[in-house]
Amino acid sequence: MQKMNWKSHFIFFGIILFFPFSLVYSEGFDRGNLIFYGNGAFGIGENSGTLEKKVEKTNFPTFQALNSPYADAASSYVNYIFLQNAIKRHTELSSHVGELGFEYGIFRHIGIGLSVSNQTITASNFRTVDERFIILYSLLALDYGTLLNRLNQGEIYNIATQRRRDVFNSTSGDLSLFFHFQPNDPIDPYIRIGGGAGYERLFGGATNRVFGALGFRYHLNNRFFVNAELEHSNVYMVNYDAPNSGHKNKGNFAETFLKFGMGVSFTLSGSKTKEPENKMETVTDSVGSEIPIQTKDPVPETKLDRFVFLASEIFDLPTSHIHLEGRARLDAIARSLENEYKDFDVLVITYTTPFREDVPGNYENYDLGFERSQAISRVLREKGVNSRRIIDSTQGSAMYTVDSKEKVVIELRKKNK
Numbered sequence: 001m002q003k004m005n006w007k008s009h010f011i012f013f014g015i016i017l018f019f020p021f022s023l024v025y026s027e028g029f030d031r032g033n034l035i036f037y038g039n040g041a042f043g044i045g046e047n048s049g050t051l052e053k054k055v056e057k058t059n060f061p062t063f064q065a066l067n068s069p070y071a072d073a074a075s076s077y078v079n080y081i082f083l084q085n086a087i088k089r090h091t092e093l094s095s096h097v098g099e100l101g102f103e104y105g106i107f108r109h110i111g112i113g114l115s116v117s118n119q120t121i122t123a124s125n126f127r128t129v130d131e132r133f134i135i136l137y138s139l140l141a142l143d144y145g146t147l148l149n150r151l152n153q154g155e156i157y158n159i160a161t162q163r164r165r166d167v168f169n170s171t172s173g174d175l176s177l178f179f180h181f182q183p184n185d186p187i188d189p190y191i192r193i194g195g196g197a198g199y200e201r202l203f204g205g206a207t208n209r210v211f212g213a214l215g216f217r218y219h220l221n222n223r224f225f226v227n228a229e230l231e232h233s234n235v236y237m238v239n240y241d242a243p244n245s246g247h248k249n250k251g252n253f254a255e256t257f258l259k260f261g262m263g264v265s266f267t268l269s270g271s272k273t274k275e276p277e278n279k280m281e282t283v284t285d286s287v288g289s290e291i292p293i294q295t296k297d298p299v300p301e302t303k304l305d306r307f308v309f310l311a312s313e314i315f316d317l318p319t320s321h322i323h324l325e326g327r328a329r330l331d332a333i334a335r336s337l338e339n340e341y342k343d344f345d346v347l348v349i350t351y352t353t354p355f356r357e358d359v360p361g362n363y364e365n366y367d368l369g370f371e372r373s374q375a376i377s378r379v380l381r382e383k384g385v386n387s388r389r390i391i392d393s394t395q396g397s398a399m400y401t402v403d404s405k406e407k408v409v410i411e412l413r414k415k416n417k
Helices: 006-025 050-059 062-066 073-090 131-139 144-161 324-339 366-382
Strands: 033-043 093-105 110-126 163-180 187-200 206-219 224-238 252-267 303-310 344-351 390-396 407-414
Touching (some): 050 073, 093 163, 093 252, 131 144, 163 206, 206 252, 324 366, 344 366
Parallel strands (some): 344 390
Antiparallel strands (some): 033 093, 033 252, 093 110, 110 163, 163 187, 187 206, 206 224, 224 252, 303 407, 344 407
16 A cells, blocks of 8 residues: 655654744634635555455456466465465555635534545556457467467556556535634644535546544634644445446545645634724723723722723724734733732723724624623633633723723732632
8 A cells, every 4th residue: 555655754744843933923713713725635545445456356367367377276376366466566546635615613612614625546557458358369379378378468568558547536525514622722623524425537426425534723823724634534436337347436445634734714703904003012001990890790899900902902903803912912911810910800891982883873882892801801711710700891982082092901909808
């Protein structure tokens, strides 16, 4: 069987070693995203199934095994075994696949996808001379010795003219189910299972395909990612009309693939265009303590410190999607909360504008405010901050003025004893 060569090892380990260098610049899969991806794959040589055996049978010189000069049955059997092993080593199958598809995140850890794949199986050496012609040529001989010589001459000519040839080419549409283990991390491992149906182009017949895969995606940023995947698939020929002679391409073919690809994701929750703004240099106190706070839970009264950011420093405006830089800021705050401020509760307050792009008018925007505060709380919890320490709240657009900006305030408050 075909094995991985040094080039395959070089490509695989090169991609693996590349990932850690830009880990801090990455961001993970997000529920509700529409993801387009493309993969290329090659088989690692673990192929099996009846289709492989039929290719070997097509190349096997039956007439030489049955019409050998050996008189006894034991010698004829040894000759048959020798020819069988020689053909098996001489004819190797290799397979490669191209795939295009998309995935939609229906839940936090689960996505569903549709894809189109094309699989080609190639034989390293395939018979070019029909064995029937060799037999007819040998039957013109006048004696048994000349007949055997002509059989050998015909087979030697066939071996000399054998060539590489595609023996299978199928296009199928597949339905996949993705299970993501760390959907918000830069490296997103996942399990993928699915199946589909298609059509074999070279010899005809419908195909069914089932597969399972273990892979991961490495998110270069909140838009682009690369991925690697180890997939095992099995293709079955169905509704097949066998030819009267020649190669009968019927059966199944199982193979393990190493897949590499890249993709791009789009959020369906709104535009990701950032509005012009001046970055705040420090986390200064820009919101007064006299502002009334509307929260889901009672708020402790003792306030010790606060961190204030422009909303654009955390979110992709005008959505509640946290961008790369915002995640880095929240990660740093989460580390401080766990290492330096373990005895403090966290109050998250968001401030929004009264304007929405989808409808005209002036609105309080409490829904968007709570979505943003919950998104911040989710990141803090993922980084180890106890959920009982976090209080989500929003002011909506209640404190909005012409010169004000959308803000995010994270207050530290002493725990109640």
